[in-house]
Amino acid sequence: MYGKGLRALSLATFAALTATFALVFFYAPLDADQGFIQKIFYVHVPVAIVTLCAYVLGGIFAAVHLKTHDRRWDLRSYVVIHIALIFNVIGLLTGAIWAKASWGHWWVWDEPTLVSFLIVFLLFATYQPLRFSIEDPERQARYAAVFAVMAGAFVPLNFAAVRAATATVHPRTFGTANGGLPSQMAWVFVVAIVAMALLFALMCCYEIAAKQTRWQLRALRRRLLGSDAVAPLGRSAAPALGEPSRSAPHESGRGSYPAEAPS
């Protein structure tokens, strides 16, 4: 019952990633002055764009949680931010590699995208410690949502401020008069963004499904073996989905977990 459509999504992601890498290596033209290393652009930029959009999305999910008090939105917000942090690290690393290859330094301060990316990373890296230091799961969800809303709004503002602060050497991908991409590159780039977005969505779906499955397994074990057989929960930064068995009536009999009742 969990993870519906995961297989289709996995296949689509696999196909999109394969197509992206095939296009990057065999179709996209070599950059005139950076040569082969410019190909990292098709990983770095899509990852960065997906990361930033995901942070904003995490903030929106958190706002929905604050409005509805539905714990599933907290789970979604948590998972989106969690995966976005991983993408953020990948974006930072690929950015550093590209910077080393094309400008000769691992870290370049007059490079607004990289710098604002680092600041955003440092901010969101506090999301998990914040959650971890609050024990009550309901309050943890609420406080984390407040943080996620603020941090989600922070992303575009920070981006604008850092970009304004630096004399840019970063290529603007779209919209500028002479920095625009040739159409072949732009086309591959769009495919790469779609592939990365799919990969992100797939990882989120897997994590949500894994968490839900784990919680259901726990609830079932409690019902079958009694609550003494299941170890109490330790502190965790991950959202707790609540104990379904606690709300379910106990006289309904062992083994007949309400969610599994025949329809």
Next chain:
Amino acid sequence: MRPSVALLRKDLLLERRAPEAVPAMLLFTVITFVLFHFGLGRDEVSGQLAAGVLTVTLLFAAILGINRLFVSEQEEGGFDGVLLAPIDRTALFVAKAAGLFLFLSLVEVVAVAAFAILLLAPSPWPALPGLLLTLALLNGALAVVGALVSALAIRTRARDLIVPIVALPLLTPALIAAARLAAPLFAAGGAQALPTKWLAVLALYDLVFGLLAYAVFDFLLED
């Protein structure tokens, strides 16, 4: 508005009877200037360096105040009092942000004077009007973000650790803007005009985070 004013007066009275945050922040800023003198190995600073020393010092001093902001509420049951009273919960946010703004302004009166005497190379007088505006906007940013982060951290296990790691990245854009605003004021050749771009960025930051914090503060007091 009346509840906010009452809560603010309570905080000011508390600080006057048992001064705690303001003297600590003051001593912190002065000792930091001394440390910068030795750390940088300079007798005088100007331009971007001076702006950076002043704004970073004020930011770190503000962290001290942010750490203490809700301690009395937490320890003496002030949260329950606010929840029991028939008032809007955001009144507490407005009062705390205004209180932090006033504390910071008070600290800055002495801190800027000490900075001008100890470290600043050019004369501070021509820079004063621009500096007032810059510091007022910076205080606004520190006050709204500080009040929210303080309320967020006060009921966590590791509040002294959570406050700086959350507040510092959140305040980075405000620091960038304030440091860029102050740099031409402290220019070696005498104060220059404020760059309007950074004025706009800082004002926008104040506005956006002020409204956001006002909107979400409610949820931090919900139990």
